[in-house]
Amino acid sequence: MSHHAKDLLTLAKAVIDTEIAALAALPSRLDDDFLHACETILACQGRVIVTGMGKSGHIGNKIAATLASTGTPAFFLHPGEASHGDLGMIVNGDVIIALSNSGTSEEILAILPVIRRLNVRIIAMTGNPQSSLAQAADFHINTGVDKEACPLGLAPTSSTTATLVMGDALAVALLEARGFTANDFARSHPGGRLGKRLLVHVRDIMHTGTEIPQVPPDASLQQAILEMTRKKLGMTAITTPNGTLLGIFTDGDLRRSFEKGQSLHEQPISALMTVSFRSINAHNLAVEALNLMQEYAITVLPVIQDGSVIGIIHMHDLLRAGIA
Template sequence: MADPIAPAHGDIDFPASGRRVFTVEAEALAAVSARLDGGFADACRLVLQARGRVVCIGMGKSGHIARKIAATLASTGTPAFFVHPGEAAHGDLGMITDADVVLALSYSGESDEILTLMPVLKRQGNRVIAMTGRPASTMAREADVHLDVSVPAEACPLHLAPTSSTTASLAMGDALAVALLEARGFTADDFARSHPAGALGRRLLLHISDVMHAGDDLPVVRPTASVSEALVEMSRKRLGLTAVADDTGRLLGVFTDGDLRRTLDDAKLDLRSATIEQVMTHRPRTIGADVLAVEAAHVMEQHKINGLLVVDGEGRVVGALNIHDLLRARVV
């Protein structure tokens, strides 16, 4: 049986070919970045002042980029959606209201499907931002704002397949989204509300209070408790630790599986008479209930511990969690 990845194309240097694409596209991005000017600022202001949404349109590869830009805008605080310009001319134009801003993508600036829509959009009162590679194109002239994404060369050696130009358009869309995000004061909590599903949502939405053990499930003993009593509490609550608190609930220390091993290694200690206060860890690592659960994972990793106690503003212990709680919640 032949090797499926055996050389079959002579002496072609595939990695070198790939690196050339990265070089050409990086140069293209640098060229577009150098041209960001007042037009970019005008585009941002136009969107911020709009009463409606951003409607992204484009044909072919530009259409794919327009879809992604719409998705990025929508997830970062700027309501947006994609409309296929060909379908718009056959009824979908009704999805665009006079309060919307239209972001039209066409590298040539001469897309027939988009040019057909321009007079209708103008008559309806829509403001148009054109993203093209030709400042003298029809779209650029007809738009209220033009964003120049022209590139020195395509990465395709035939100079035919949109490569550098689509990368530049995508980066320009990301630049718009991030600039608008910053202008709106968009926060991580805002981002979480539009990403409730999947790992990202869990990391942004779950707080310590959502995963911690509290009430009767919280392992806690008084400082006068014996080591055996503390072990019983740890076994019943199955967290690998117990808090040590006074009568008011104020945290004094913690006793963990690791503390137990160290205690057993202490030949001078009489376990039958020792109290938990003698063998507990003083000043344990703690966390607040309103902190994101992912922060607990960071603390555990940083300090190489498997559990945390949760305290309130008065230093009273209100909960506990371990790494397994974070794993079950799929935060880590």
């Protein structure tokens, strides 16, 4: 490794250490104002509006998104745009979270008098409790850092990280207080992997009706294989005329039958089928079907209701649905 490369690694480690030190100081800042901020947001009948300039604005965008996805209606408002019409987005009953490391952001201070007349509560996150913004706010959360990780001490680095983490602390505290659940999270993220895993049920993706491969117990092996080939699920159910599931016969069972050298043509499928098999209910989550398949190294499950097969779910169905 070159001397120059070592210098770069040393500097990178110093940046990380500086930011870790900044975060380590945050727990001691969790005071009554943090609690009052949580209580104010929980009691809010409107929305939480996050605002900040520059790098603080980027952090504010993320905090608003995190709040919104964890049960607290929120959006980001650019303070520069606020004085050009966007203040109309703020209504009585909203709560403002204003971010500024210095607490002297002119764009935010310029709109404070108008915000005050709207009778909204203001929570400030700054690095200076004596600043104009901190003093004007109803509650102040201190996100101050001893130093920025930038060697020049100029680029917002440690300060924006501290603000981001404090925003996460606020969002998660509110999540817990609201009793927000994994299912609630999934409903606000229906297109994401977690949403699919928590919202898609077996009934939503299983094969039903004529797609279900099934033969009677007196069917021959040839008939069973033809049914498996037609339905393309690698198995067939063996059912009585009234639909009761007696057993299943899979590609694996066919292979094992050949390996045992059984007299296959002389026996009905009932003599070759598997009677001890895993199954699942239609109301189960699809991810539960995936867990069963992975646990028992199988790729298909019959879906059972009152002893009858009402569907079949295959690993391919889980893959197509984005569950696996």
